[in-house]
Amino acid sequence: MKRIMLTLILLMGIGGYTSYAQSELTLQECLKYALANNQQLARTRMEEDMGRYKTSEVRARALPQVSAQGQYTNNIKQQVLAVPGEFLGGEPGTTALLKAGTKHNVAVSGALTQTIFDQSVFTGLKAAKAGEEYYAMQTYQSEETVIYNVTQLYYNALVSREKITVLDANIAQMTKLVETTASQVENGLAKKIDLDRMRVNLTNYKTQRTQAQNQFQIQSNQLKQQMGMPVATSLELPKASFKEIESKATEVDFGGMSLDNRIEYRLLKKQEELQQYQKKAYQAEYYPSLSLGGNYSYNGISNKFDLLKSKSGGSTASWYDMASVNLTLKIPIFDGWARRSRVRQSEVTLRQLSKDVEATTLQLNTQYENAKLQVQNNLNTIKAQRENVDLANEVYSSTQNNYNLGLANLTDLLDAETSLVSAQNNYNEALLQYKLAELDIIKSNGNLKSLVK
Structure with a gap:
């Protein structure tokens, strides 16, 4: 039995270099x-x-280094800005409180970086x-x-x-x-x-x-x-x-x-x-090193959770996009x-x-x-x-x-x-x-x- 096991091991381990029991x-x-x-x-x-x-x-x-990310933000408590009351037609010397931004924000973005030198x-x-x-x-x-x-x-x-x-x-x-x-x-x-x-x-x-x-x-x-x-x-x-x-x-x-x-x-x-x-x-x-980069984002804002609805469906969301290209030069000095x-x-x-x-x-x-x-x-x-x-x-x-x-x-x-x-x-x-x-x-x-x- 051991002889048979040895032959099988040899066939598997050495690629079957012999066709008979050794x-x-x-x-x-x-x-x-x-x-x-x-x-x-x-x-x-x-x-x-x-x-x-x-x-x-x-x-x-x-x-090239490519990345993408998506982000949803729900401003449960929106930031409040204090402005002079007369800006909104109030009495001089008074202060009016304004809510900043919107309740719902969605952002989808992508970035590309390529080393040039x-x-x-x-x-x-x-x-x-x-x-x-x-x-x-x-x-x-x-x-x-x-x-x-x-x-x-x-x-x-x-x-x-x-x-x-x-x-x-x-x-x-x-x-x-x-x-x-x-x-x-x-x-x-x-x-x-x-x-x-x-x-x-x-x-x-x-x-x-x-x-x-x-x-x-x-x-x-x-x-x-x-x-x-x-x-x-x-x-x-x-x-x-x-x-x-x-x-x-x-x-x-x-x-x-x-x-x-x-x-x-x-x-x-x-x-x-x-x-x-x-x-x-x-x-x-x-x-010095030189690299080329690019960014693109598509953003949606709304005070209601209707970002995915179309305008014809009564959505109050506003969508806008942004894009940029940059060239970065780094020079080591000291x-x-x-x-x-x-x-x-x-x-x-x-x-x-x-x-x-x-x-x-x-x-x-x-x-x-x-x-x-x-x-x-x-x-x-x-x-x-x-x-x-x-x-x-x-x-x-x-x-x-x-x-x-x-x-x-x-x-x-x-x-x-x-x-x-x-x-x-x-x-x-x-x-x-x-x-x-x-x-x-x-x-x-x-x-x-x-x-x-």
């Missing part, structure tokens, strides 16, 4: 699954969507587009991080499983030896203390096997977490061809490290570009040197970014050179450990034959077996370190995406 996932398949399901990567892609929406928001500042808007549009590119580059960096982490965990899991295979072989050998020696003890041909020592070694191997199995399970769970795969899902890895890894190790191509291929460097350069736009935005505050301070702050930030670029350049070049040294060292280690495994095999086989013939004691046999296990594990570890160093070379060349193809 019981084992290759590195490429794990990477494709991770790129489709890693949660942090999904969040970064949402940030990229956010960048596009921010560009649209800034672009809106250069487009605003340097900050034009600079903001360029900055928003650069910001959109920055978010896309962040997504690219997150994808590279996922590829790098999944590949590391994948190789670690393969080597851990190979250690289990080595221990299984040694447990099988020791089990047979224990059975043979137990039979010899019964027939008085071997000492019981030798049998006890073999059983102690067998128990130690089984304990190591349990520990190795737990380590493999932990690494498998970490791999599934990085892939975005539910931890309860069954994940099987194909049997590693360590001989193939060794044969390919001699064909390593260092290529050439180009800073323009490193996303870390490109992100810093894009930050510099964005900061340049920020500086220009502050400088744009020195420029702001207490606030603009100048903001410009100088942006200049300091640019200098800081320049130092970050220098430090990152040095760091990336150092990483590349160290990765090359690691590959060379690991190639030598692989060769030495391969020879060591062959030699340990010969020693163990010879010692076992001598032990069976009574020409070697048990201590020699157990020491030879321990040396063989150690040589095999060291060889597998050397292959792992080579693959990790090779991964750093691929990263330095900016070719991590090639692992997915």
Whole structure:
């Protein structure tokens, strides 16, 4: 059932790149699954969507701004104006009270504003587009991080499983030896203390096997977490061809490290570009701005609530409209040197970014050179450990034959077996370190995406 669930997840998450049930996932398949399901990567892609929406928001500042509103007013208590009585034919020296306005007022209006010139808007549009590119580059960096982490965990899991295979072989050998020696003890041909020592070694191997199995399970769970795969899902890895890894190790191509291929460097350069736009935005505050505006309103007044009735229906309402066009010019004169301070702050930030670029350049070049040294060292280690495994095999086989013939004691046999296990594990570890160093070379060349193809 878990196998079926895993296949369905793969079909949905990777776009159905396989048409049959997969019981084992290759590195490429794990990477494709991770790129489709890693949660942090999904969040970064949402940030990229956010960048596009921010560009649209800034672009809106250069487009016409249109608004409309309607208002109804009921003057429950109308304002009273005091005027001299003689104005209304009264006695001089008296005061007459007049109601101002009407009881019911309705107003419908609309406004249009269009920016003609605003340097900050034009600079903001360029900055928003650069910001959109920055978010896309962040997504690219997150994808590279996922590829790098999944590949590391994948190789670690393969080597851990190979250690289990080595221990299984040694447990099988020791089990047979224990059975043979137990039979010899019964027939008085071997000492019981030798049998006890073999059983102690067998128990130690089984304990190591349990520990190795737990380590493999932990690494498998970490791999599934990085892939975005539910931890309860069954994940099987194909049997590693360590001989193939060794044969390919001699064909390593260092290529050439180009800073323009490193996303870390490109992100810093894009930050510099964005900061340049920020500086220009502050400088744009020195420029005057010009905008065109227009307003239109239609108003109705009446002392009765008959605004919607026609004149022929006996309405007492009066309607009139108003319209205006305006051209607004704003000229900044003095702001207490606030603009100048903001410009100088942006200049300091640019200098800081320049130092970050220098430090990152040095760091990336150092990483590349160290990765090359690691590959060379690991190639030598692989060769030495391969020879060591062959030699340990010969020693163990010879010692076992001598032990069976009574020409070697048990201590020699157990020491030879321990040396063989150690040589095999060291060889597998050397292959792992080579693959990790090779991964750093691929990263330095900016070719991590090639692992997915």
